[in-house]
Amino acid sequence: MPKVRGATMSDVAREVGVTAKTVSRVVNGDGPVAEETRARVLEAMARLGFRPNLLARNMRVGARDSTVGLVIPDMGNPFFGTLAGGFETAVRSRGLTLIVGSSNETSELERSLISTFLARRVTALLVVPSADSEHRSLRAERAAGLPVVFLDRPAAGVTADCVVSANREGARAGVAHLIAHGHRRIAFIGDSPKLYTRRERFQGYRDALAEAGIPFDRALVEIGHDHEAAAAAVGRVLGGTAPATAVFAANNFAATGAVLGLARLGRRDVALVGFDDLPLAEVLDPPLTVVAQDPAEIGRAAAGLLMSRLDGDRSKARTVVVPTRLVARGSGELPAP
Amino acid sequence: MPKVRGATMSDVAREVGVTAKTVSRVVNGDGPVAEETRARVLEAMARLGFRPNLLARNMRVGARDSTVGLVIPDMGNPFFGTLAGGFETAVRSRGLTLIVGSSNETSELERSLISTFLARRVTALLVVPSADSEHRSLRAERAAGLPVVFLDRPAAGVTADCVVSANREGARAGVAHLIAHGHRRIAFIGDSPKLYTRRERFQGYRDALAEAGIPFDRALVEIGHDHEAAAAAVGRVLGGTAPATAVFAANNFAATGAVLGLARLGRRDVALVGFDDLPLAEVLDPPLTVVAQDPAEIGRAAAGLLMSRLDGDRSKARTVVVPTRLVARGSGELPAP
DNA sequence: ATGAAAGCGCTAACAT
């Protein structure tokens, strides 16, 4: 294993015939340094390929590591990727670097990642909590002043800052859109009810029905964890004596599954609104109407929350709700028969 | 700004009435410690909420920081996200943490990120180089033993390990697939020729034509940087006196643009093969045939390369080519008229 | 304008 040790300040100092402290002054531009000395130091730095060791600096200064730890379920999911990107861009100017890990929605990996991040003395912690995790252990860290923000879903076990989408209101708006086009039999296809986002969106669905005075029908509620399950669910809600005329798909998989299911059935008369946008939504036939989330904004909001905490804001935990936006493209505007 | 300073080994030691070194022994389980001492140390650690400071440890041990710096153009792009995920999973067991930054395809941000990572003394550096960047400055780091791997595209200025998709061969296979279905007038819609991946894929396109003895026709080559441009390009190659009967879309945008363009023209008779898979490919009508890349495998391959370097492999720079896979779904199997 | 000494939190290499 090669020693990758680079030149240190002392190395540079020795070259020039000064002390490490002088080099430090040149590097950080604080104390006064003679022009000629500075020049020679800079020259030696360049010649030796010196890079100041940021970790040693942080340690001596007593600062935490200039990183923010982010735990997301899956880096390949563009929702979380975009969120991370929005956050990173927003904190970059503050000199913070993003360190990420994916939990695969398991509480074990999540715990282990958080633990690593804390051992690294991250400046702040951002977590998309997995379904079954709890975070009592973070109370002490929070009490000690470590900013903690939960993303996309609130956490169990701690009260902490949190940024979520307007799931309930977004779903309400999506379903109201279908109702406005004359539908009264609207199916809901979503995740398992144990998921926070599904519960919220389901509430929004019921809100919209209630507002319009449409009775709730259990038979129109289906679970579809993946494409195929959702496609099958579409078949069920479209059958029976009082079939649905419209579908509200409460997540990405449900939406694409619904598209697939409708295509297989050759049904071009069923209205469809999905929750969360898809890159190909507009090339579908008909183009898919969705309730779009704004993951980059969730990241930015988290960054804002975090930075205000770093600036000394000790007020009680806040929850930021990031608005969704109804994007009407065609599939949701099919009229009721 | 709150002091988030946690308990140190000395704090724990003082509590128990031993020396820091003893606590260190307990934490790292190296030297011998009396059962009773160990118990009391553990108790004190728990009580004080002690977390060993990994950064201080790495510094003292003379190890580099246990992170790998990864520079990608865009975290929201699932290709890079999946790549990062594949890498992260593969190196996790080695105790390496991923630190990421996005360059937005700009050489300035890329340079700045690399610089930050080097200042943090990352264990290794992974870069998806932006088009106009050059990395001469990394020669010294490489020479000093820092593992550097370029991803998706080779870099200018340094010879280093590199992992890329089988762009040329993949494109060749995709176009050959169209030829096998009787097409002889096959359009190529892709990025600007200054991009490495486009150049490779274009070569593959020409390889396939040459193999089949089909003359190359400049008029069938179009640039489409985004959906709309690609959709428009489709219109052009389908017009004229000798229109295309099939389209090879050399990237994601070109592929979705082509789908859009064909839909707008109401053309269901034109065969289409895209390069790089899409989550919705199978719900399109007809389902989209693609040459799928394997971003997770690119990440894993990079991890493998990297770890062998960390294990002392000093052999000359290697380039790993990750195979692509033709996924026939329907759009590519439409027969030539 | 520059330097000397001490120490951030931890551990290597010795003691004892």
Place this chain on the structure above:
DNA sequence: ATGTTAGCGCTTTCAT
């Protein structure tokens, strides 16, 4: 089985 000393690379605090 435990403690001492020194020092990783840097910066603080005081000198000079």
